[in-house]
Amino acid sequence: MPEAERARWRDLVERRLPEAVRPGWPVRADHCFARILLDNTCGAPWRESVKAPAWANLSGDQLAAAIGLGEAVLAGRADLGWLNRRSLALRDKLRAPGPDTPTIAPPPEQLRDGSLVLRRWQAGDESRLAALNADPEVMRHFPALKDAAASAAELRSFERRFRIDGFGPWAVTITGGACIGLVGGARLMRPMPFPGGDRPGETVEIGWRLARSAWGQGIATRAARLALGDLFGRCGLSDIVAFTAEGNVASRRVMERLGMRPAGGFAHPALPEGHPLRVHRLYRLSAVVGETPDSGV
Numbered sequence: 017m018p019e020a021e022r023a024r025w026r027d028l029v030e031r032r033l034p035e036a037v038r039p040g041w042p043v044r045a046d047h048c049f050a051r052i053l054l055d056n057t058c059g060a061p062w063r064e065s066v067k068a069p070a071w072a073n074l075s076g077d078q079l080a081a082a083i084g085l086g087e088a089v090l091a092g093r094a095d096l097g098w099l100n101r102r103s104l105a106l107r108d109k110l111r112a113p114g115p116d117t118p119t120i121a122p123p124p125e126q127l128r129d130g131s132l133v134l135r136r137w138q139a140g141d142e143s144r145l146a147a148l149n150a151d152p153e154v155m156r157h158f159p160a161l162k163d164a165a166a167s168a169a170e171l172r173s174f175e176r177r178f179r180i181d182g183f184g185p186w187a188v189t190i191t192g193g194a195c196i197g198l199v200g201g202a203r204l205m206r207p208m209p210f211p212g213g214d215r216p217g218e219t220v221e222i223g224w225r226l227a228r229s230a231w232g233q234g235i236a237t238r239a240a241r242l243a244l245g246d247l248f249g250r251c252g253l254s255d256i257v258a259f260t261a262e263g264n265v266a267s268r269r270v271m272e273r274l275g276m277r278p279a280g281g282f283a284h285p286a287l288p289e290g291h292p293l294r295v296h297r298l299y300r301l302s303a304v305v306g307e308t309p310d311s312g313v
Contacts, residue, residue: 021076021079021083024083025083028086029046029049042096042100049086052096052099052103053086053089054066055106057078057082059176060169077286080286081286084206084285085207088207088215088216093216094207094215099216102180102217106180120182123184123250126186127243129238129241131191132190134186134199134200135187140194141187141195142164142171145167145170145171147227150162154227157260159286181202183200183251184200186198188226188230196227197227197236197239198225199224199236201220201251202223204221205217208282208285210257220257221257222256223258237270237274240270248303254303256300256301257298258276259296259298261297263292272299276299277299277300278299281298
């Protein structure tokens, strides 16, 4: 990791944020700013996945994401109070939600469309997710494969999202079968370079990842449509985005079948200049459009 980025992080949490304290900010100490930014970047209490000191052990991508979140706070594009409550919720220390927390009905245990079932994650799913994340073909349009430890942390983050946001990625199954993938919504906590994406936490992305055995059967479209119905219905969301690497034609076709509209392209901040996956295509869907998506699968 470049020393310049480490120095930038330490300057951000040790000097710039404490010096910028404003009325209503819930914290003033440098370690508290670091906690808030790191928990929201990791989607969990940061020490579960990063050894202390964080500035020395964060991956380059994690550090860039945490710095971006801190810069958004300083620029007034991220609500520090909301981020603090989210950090405390991730740690099971939130006594009561804030007044601006939307009321969402508790998530069901499953969503069903005939034999297709989206369910909450269960014991035994860890190995299935790890196998999915270790398959080079499945992960061809992701920056890298994920090992068993990273997959286990990812699964824990899925359930935390359901608990904190009221929605998250579901396990995809066919009645009576094992998990064959995931689909669902997630709040974007990293500032992204497209309209609305620069305000962390305000944009919800829908995504999917399926085992090769489930490809070519229309399962991704059916599962995403089922998840979208829940996001627009029970969760009351008004707008959803999806994005993928420009060359991921299969996922882009799913987005189009769902009725999503192309909304331009952008360079993904997690990928360096020149990376073959850096250029991404963005799609959007509103609740109004989502009521009657293309029925093709």
